[in-house]
Every structure is written in C-alpha cells, then in structure tokens.
Amino acid sequence: MNDQDLISKKDLLELTGISYGQLYRWKRKNLIPEDWFIRKSTFTGQETFFPRQSILSRIDKIVHMKDDLSLDELADVFSPNVNDLMLTSLQIKERNIVSVEAIGFYMEQQGASGTYSFQAILSMYILDKLLQTGEMTLDEGKGLLQTLHDHYPKVQGKPCRIVFFRKMGASGFVLVSNPSELFFESRIRVVVSISIAECVEQLNMKLTSS
Secondary structure, X not given: OOHHHEEEHHHXXXXXXXXXXXXXXXXXXXXXXXXXOEEEEEOOEEEEEEEHHHHHHHHHHHHHHOOOOOHHHHHHHHOOOOOOOEEOHHHHHHOOOOOHHHHHHHHHHHOOOOOEEHHHHHHHHHHHHHHHHOOOOHHHHHHHHHHHXXXXXXXXXXXXXXXXXXXXXXXXXXXXXXXXOOOOOXXXXXXXXXXXXXXXXXXXXXXXHO
C-alpha cells in the first residue's frame, strides 16, 4: 500500500468531522480493526495513518447506522462471529446471497457439499462480484477460487486484497496483506484490486439482512 492509499489521523478527523474520542471509542468497540491503525515515521515523528478507502467507508457506515443499532450490535455487523456459520446451497440461493451461476461454478470447481462455511460463501461472493463486472471470465474464475482456497486461511482476519492481473493474454491472482506495496513489470495490467475486508463486510450485511 503506497502513501496515496493512506490518510493521516489528522486529515481523517477533519474530513469526517468525528472527534478523537469517537475514533478511539469505536476502536475499543471493535468497529474499526486494530490493523487499520498504521504507525509510520514522518518528519514530525511517528504518526497514525489508515487505509483511506476502507476507513472512510467504515466511518460513513457507522455514522449512518449508529442511530438504529447500538455499538455492540454494529460490532457484530462489522466483526461477525462466522466460525459456526454453515449454509446449504439452497439457503444461499433462497437468501439471494450470490447468483445461482456462482454457486454452481463453485460447486463444480471445489466440490459439492451438504453445507458451506463462511469462507466458502465468501469465495462464491467474490467470484460473483468479479463475474458481474464482466472483467473476469469463468475460466479465469478457476484461478480466483484456487488462490482463495490455498492462501486466504493464512491472512484471514487481516487487512488484505485480491489482485487480478493480466499479461499478454494470460491472467493471474495475488492475495496480498495490507499494508504493503506491490509492483509489477510494465507489461502487466492490474484489472481490479478488491479489499477482502470490504467483501467480508458486504457479505455479512447480506447475511444479517436476508
């Protein structure tokens, strides 16, 4: 993650209008992940920065939802206890969590099962998300599912991104932990870079509202 993807604490408070106390209260309530508080050296000393897109999106959601839900209820939305979640393919379809096509393709590639864990449903959700944009083909979706299957457990719970790239007609995926910088040779085109944390949040919102 480069400096353009970060926002300082001072700029964050000015831009959003929230107070220092609110920010750290939300942190204590687990509404904002500890990993998003990034300490960096600057010419004035140590300062705190945040992943810009993620923190601005999260604060916007907190501000708009806090009148309807308590902070503890919001914490359940943003940091769900998903370890015990298991849904059948029929439940996933009936609750309109992902498309029928994404469920079917996942089952073809990863094998059918009686029930599916949150990680499996998350993989279906990300697959569906990329297919819906038209940027990724079903054949490329095989690489996405394999990358998530092989490597997501290593970074689960940490800020990370799935990066989809192409080079001279070939495509690939990289799962990278934040904060980090990722540089490609000039012939590689990054098609899309998706925050896994945001996908987890979006999926949980669908699960709790459906």
